[in-house]
Amino acid sequence: MGDSYRAKEGEVPPRDSALFDGETLRLRGVRGETLGVQVVLKGREQHPVSLELPADVCSVEGFRVRSLEVREPSTSMYGPSHGTGRYPDVLVPTKGPVPALERAFFDVAIREKAPAGRFDGRITIGPRSFPVRLRVDPISIHPELNPLVWVFYHPKEIARLHHVADDDGPQQIAIENKYHELFRRHGAYLATDLGPERFAPRRRFMHDVRYWPVSVDLSSDEKTAADVRRWLSLFAGSTVQPFTIPVDEPKSEAQKRRASHIADVIGQAGGGAPRLLRAVTDAVSPIYGNLMEAFFSPKNIPASAAYPHKKGQLFFTYNGRPPEAGSMILDTDGTALRTWGWIAYRYGVELWYAWEGLYFSDRYNGGGPTDVFQQAVTFDERRKGGEDFGNGDGVLAYPGPLPSLRLKALRRGLQDRLLLLELERCGGGQEARAIAEKIVPRALGEADSMPSWPTDEPSWEVARERLLDQIAWRCHVDS
Numbered sequence: 001m002g003d004s005y006r007a008k009e010g011e012v013p014p015r016d017s018a019l020f021d022g023e024t025l026r027l028r029g030v031r032g033e034t035l036g037v038q039v040v041l042k043g044r045e046q047h048p049v050s051l052e053l054p055a056d057v058c059s060v061e062g063f064r065v066r067s068l069e070v071r072e073p074s075t076s077m078y079g080p081s082h083g084t085g086r087y088p089d090v091l092v093p094t095k096g097p098v099p100a101l102e103r104a105f106f107d108v109a110i111r112e113k114a115p116a117g118r119f120d121g122r123i124t125i126g127p128r129s130f131p132v133r134l135r136v137d138p139i140s141i142h143p144e145l146n147p148l149v150w151v152f153y154h155p156k157e158i159a160r161l162h163h164v165a166d167d168d169g170p171q172q173i174a175i176e177n178k179y180h181e182l183f184r185r186h187g188a189y190l191a192t193d194l195g196p197e198r199f200a201p202r203r204r205f206m207h208d209v210r211y212w213p214v215s216v217d218l219s220s221d222e223k224t225a226a227d228v229r230r231w232l233s234l235f236a237g238s239t240v241q242p243f244t245i246p247v248d249e250p251k252s253e254a255q256k257r258r259a260s261h262i263a264d265v266i267g268q269a270g271g272g273a274p275r276l277l278r279a280v281t282d283a284v285s286p287i288y289g290n291l292m293e294a295f296f297s298p299k300n301i302p303a304s305a306a307y308p309h310k311k312g313q314l315f316f317t318y319n320g321r322p323p324e325a326g327s328m329i330l331d332t333d334g335t336a337l338r339t340w341g342w343i344a345y346r347y348g349v350e351l352w353y354a355w356e357g358l359y360f361s362d363r364y365n366g367g368g369p370t371d372v373f374q375q376a377v378t379f380d381e382r383r384k385g386g387e388d389f390g391n392g393d394g395v396l397a398y399p400g401p402l403p404s405l406r407l408k409a410l411r412r413g414l415q416d417r418l419l420l421l422e423l424e425r426c427g428g429g430q431e432a433r434a435i436a437e438k439i440v441p442r443a444l445g446e447a448d449s450m451p452s453w454p455t456d457e458p459s460w461e462v463a464r465e466r467l468l469d470q471i472a473w474r475c476h477v478d479s
Contacts, residue, residue: 003036003408005457006334008085009067009102013040018461025123025132027108028468030422031140033415034185035108036408038065039125041100047126048097049104053134054121057114065103065405066090068376070391074329077388079322079451081331087391089330089405090373090398097124105405110136137468139475141418143187145208148344148414151183151357151396152213153190160369161360161399168201179358179401180205186407187341187414188396190357193244196230206240211351214242214276216266224262225269232275243277243294250280256287263291273312281318281353283307298324298444301347307445318353323447328354328406330376330392333455337406341413342453343443345420346436359394372398416460419467428474435470439463 001017019025019037029035039049051060067088073081088103098104116138123130155176159166162175176190183190191205193213206212214231217223224246235242244266247259263278272278272293279294284307294314301317303309320326325343326336340352361369365383372378372395379393396407423432439460441452454460 001038001040002457002461003038003105003405003412004335004338004460005038005040006088006405006409007040008082008087010085013042014456016458018458020130023130025130026135027132028135028137028465029108029110030137030419030468030471031110031112031114032142033110034143034411035110036412037106037108037123038405039100039104039106039123041102041104041125044101045126046099046101049100049123049125050097051106051108051123051132052121053108053132054119056111057119057134057136058108058110061107061109062094062096062098063091063105063107063403064094064098064100065105066092066373068330068374068392070331070376072377072389072391074331074390074393075388077321078327078329078390078393079332081329081391082333083331085331087330087376089392091403091405091408093402100125105408107408108134112140137472139422139471141415141422143411143415143418144184146210147184147187147189147208148349148417149188149340149352149354149410150211150213151188151190151354153179153192153356153358154363155192155194157358157360168198173201173204176202177205179397182397182401182403183357183407186403186411187418188354188357188407188410196227196234199234209240211277212240212242214244216244216246216262218246218262221265224265228266228269228271228276232270235275241274241277243279244271245279245281245296248281250282253287256282256285260288260291263288267291277314279316284309296353298447301349301444302446304445314350316351316353317349317444319355322451323442323449324444326451326453328393328396329390330406334405334409335453335455335457335460337410338413338416338460339440339443339453340410341415341417342420342436342440345417345432346440347444349444354396356394357396360399416464416467419464419471423467423471423474426471426475428470431470431474432467435463435467 065088067086073083114136119134121132156166164171180190193215195215216227246262250256250259277293281296283297283299296316296318298317300307300315326339367383376391378395380389420432
């Protein structure tokens with residue numbers, strides 16, 4: 001299977017695979033793309049699994065797959081759950097053959113200078129061996145450049161886990177850099193909205209992005225204005241647009257007016273477009289007037305009479321819940337996070353905000369550290385008298401850093417988006433839009449009561465194959 005397939009341990013695998021016909025594993029990709037290959041074993045005996053392809057064409061990395069026990073299904077706040085059971089998610093890099101009882105995972109990273117053509121390899125599972133056919137098309141994508149998904153994190157979580165001081169020193173920054181590199185390799189970027197006094201050590205992480213979150217001191221209007229002036233100085237001459245979300249998810253009228261007041265203070269201090277964008281995780285509202293340049297909400301996209309767009313304003317989205325977009329949780333469809341890249345292309349979204357990626361303590365609900373290798377529930381409002389909780393919510397990578405299977409599915413969708421953009425670049429915009437609209441008829445603010453996209457991996461792979469065929473034709477690719 002590919003990297004957007006996930007089923008509980010013990011579930012019978014589907015009869016059909018988009019990659020394997022029972023005799024041959026067939027892969028196809030472009031330069032700079034990473035293909036995920038997941039081997040699902042039906043038996044209960046451990047076997048070594050290895051995947052071999054020419055080293056000058058691609059690099060292959062194997063992973064052991066660990067599962068988490070879901071004892072309580074995530075609540076409906078996240079959309080439908082697949083229920084209790086053991087869900088594969090933690091991926092542990094392994095040198096040599098992967099010892100697998102039920103699953104093994106491989107990254108096949110096609111090199112930037114890989115020759116175009118068809119290449120042979122083998123996949124070996126215990127005593128059995130099958131041929132691999134890899135086709136490389138001679139175009140390139142660059143998932144690490146201008147990433148779509150911004151993933152929030154808090155430095156103190158990484159410092160605590162790795163037993164270093166949260167002091168912005170070289171040791172802490174070096175460890176954070178490993179997490180940054182992991183997310184960049186998967187087409188996303190980590191960023192945290194710290195104050196200006198903590199920005200300099202982390203400026204290195206801000207390469208090749210369009211937007212960067214920053215924080216301002218809200219203890220008084222004077223301190224807010226002082227921070228605005230500092231940010232304007234720090235970003236002077238930069239091609240990156242900083243933005244700030246001083247009030248997160250304002251729900252009451254008082255909270256919305258508070259957000260508007262802070263936005264006004266920021267503007268009076270010299271902020272506002274294009275130097276320091278004022279943003280809010282909310283839909284358009286008359287309360288905000290012209291004080292906000294950026295709105296993070298699926299409701300705003302596309303524009304409608306209820307949520308009109310004004311010239312110069314930016315409309316982003318964040319997180320996901322069916323039917324608006326796939327969810328981040330553990331106990332949902334394997335294709336859930338693959339939807340993000342396709343939906344972003346379908347609706348022209350330039351920035352997708354994932355509220356947390358390294359949520360190793362349930363600090364929003366007054367909880368302490370979570371053993372995310374053992375405990376599936378990571379966000380639990382019951383701690384403070386609420387009802388909602390989610391398995392794996394806010395955890396896209398594990399301490400180490402180790403990638404998750406969900407991060408691989410996110411990468412798959414983000415790479416699909418780059419392929420759609422490549423087809424558009426070659427003059428195939430109409431074809432790209434038709435492919436995207438067929439696989440995702442409705443999402444975000446156009447969604448109705450049920451998700452419109454398929455939840456099985458083969459349907460997505462058929463769309464991707466059609467996309468690659470159109471690129472080959474439109475871009476005059478001959479591999």
